[in-house]
Amino acid sequence: MRVKKFRCIQCGGPKVNPYTSPYVVCDFCGAFTDIDFAVGMETWNESAPVTLNYQVRKMDLAHKMQAAQSRGDQRAYYNIQKEYWDFYYRSFPAYLPPSIDTDKKYAIYLEICAVSSTESAFDPKWQQYGMQQQTLQSAVRYSSSSEGTKAETTSFFRLADFFAAITREGMNAFYRDPKFNIMHELLPEPVHFKMKTSMFVQAWLPYLTQQDSDRLLKMLGFSNEYVEIERPAGSNLACGSCSNQLFAPEGSYRVFCEKCRKTTNVKSQFFCMSCGSPNAVPENPAKPIDCRNCGIANRLIQPQFGS
Numbered sequence: 267m268r269v270k271k272f273r274c275i276q277c278g279g280p281k282v283n284p285y286t287s288p289y290v291v292c293d294f295c296g297a298f299t300d301i302d303f304a305v306g307m308e309t310w311n312e313s314a315p316v317t318l319n320y321q322v323r324k325m326d327l328a329h330k331m332q333a334a335q336s337r338g339d340q341r342a343y344y345n346i347q348k349e350y351w352d353f354y355y356r357s358f359p360a361y362l363p364p365s366i367d368t369d370k371k372y373a374i375y376l377e378i379c380a381v382s383s384t385e386s387a388f389d390p391k392w393q394q395y396g397m398q399q400q401t402l403q404s405a406v407r408y409s410s411s412s413e414g415t416k417a418e419t420t421s422f423f424r425l426a427d428f429f430a431a432i433t434r435e436g437m438n439a440f441y442r443d444p445k446f447n448i449m450h451e452l453l454p455e456p457v458h459f460k461m462k463t464s465m466f467v468q469a470w471l472p473y474l475t476q477q478d479s480d481r482l483l484k485m486l487g488f489s490n491e492y493v494e495i496e497r498p499a500g501s502n503l504a505c506g507s508c509s510n511q512l513f514a515p516e517g518s519y520r521v522f523c524e525k526c527r528k529t530t531n532v533k534s535q536f537f538c539m540s541c542g543s544p545n546a547v548p549e550n551p552a553k554p555i556d557c558r559n560c561g562i563a564n565r566l567i568q569p570q571f572g573s
């Protein structure tokens with residue numbers, strides 16, 4: 267069968283189950299592993315009234331944020347940020363990372379979104395970056411052709427390269443900040459990077475020629491390559507939370523349910539490859555685990571899918 271080429275960042279497994287949300291969850295270890303940009307676009311355009319309502323309120327909130335920023339009111343800025351993120355995820359629930367599956371995690375996540383956005387909004391370095399980005403954006407030249415109005419290649423990629431570089435820098439600093447430690451679990455850095463850049467891609471794609479679109483998608487890791495794989499053997503099981511029918515490929519430890527967004531354990535036990543004694547499957551089956559009897563490190567999921 268033909269599947270999109272996704273390889274789990276944790277265990278190396280391919281994506282075999284169909285999915286309807288832009289987030290790709292590994293069918294072998296249950297980790298949240300990638301973003302499918304094409305599905306993201308479909309979700310965005312799914313309901314015109316929802317998208318319009320979002321855009322109108324976003325504009326209003328952006329004005330309020332700007333006002334708070336110019337009078338130096340960090341508290342007010344933070345509050346509007348929180349309101350904004352909550353509104354965003356309620357408008358587009360499919361955009362909420364699948365790892366955020368409880369009210370508690372949602373509250374923590376919104377808090378982190380608001381705190382980190384406020385910190386960078388009031389950080390002189392990021393203000394400087396913001397201005398540079400504005401300058402590059404206004405320097406993008408346009409031309410009209412039969413394809414419509416399109417951005418000119420050189421000036422656009424000056425902007426895109428700058429945007430990618432500062433986003434990467436921001437991500438690095440964010441993931442090294444101990445107060446955001448839980449984000450490693452909620453939203454792994456490479457996936458978060460794609461989430462941030464996907465908004466940029468989404469905004470610019472309509473103004474790019476086919477060639478420049480391909481170049482941008484490739485540059486940010488969004489190219490949709492397909493690979494041919496054997497449909498793996500496996501078994502059906504019921505979702506542990508909603509009883510929806512799920513397919514677990516052979517070798518899988520955790521599968522994600524698209525319907526209720528919860529992960530179900532496929533196996534709760536494994537036998538040590540050295541001494542054969544039973545052990546409990548750890549929370550993250552992609553990581554090597556030491557046998558509780560003999561101490562040998564067992565690797566539950568082999569990167570058996572080529573490279």
Ligand SMILES: [Zn+2]
Pocket residue numbers: 274275276277278279292293294295296297552
């Ligand atoms: Zn995996």
Ligand SMILES: [Zn+2]
Pocket residue numbers: 505506507508509510523524525526527528
């Ligand atoms: Zn379910």
Ligand SMILES: [Zn+2]
Pocket residue numbers: 538539540541542543557558559560561562
């Ligand atoms: Zn052992």
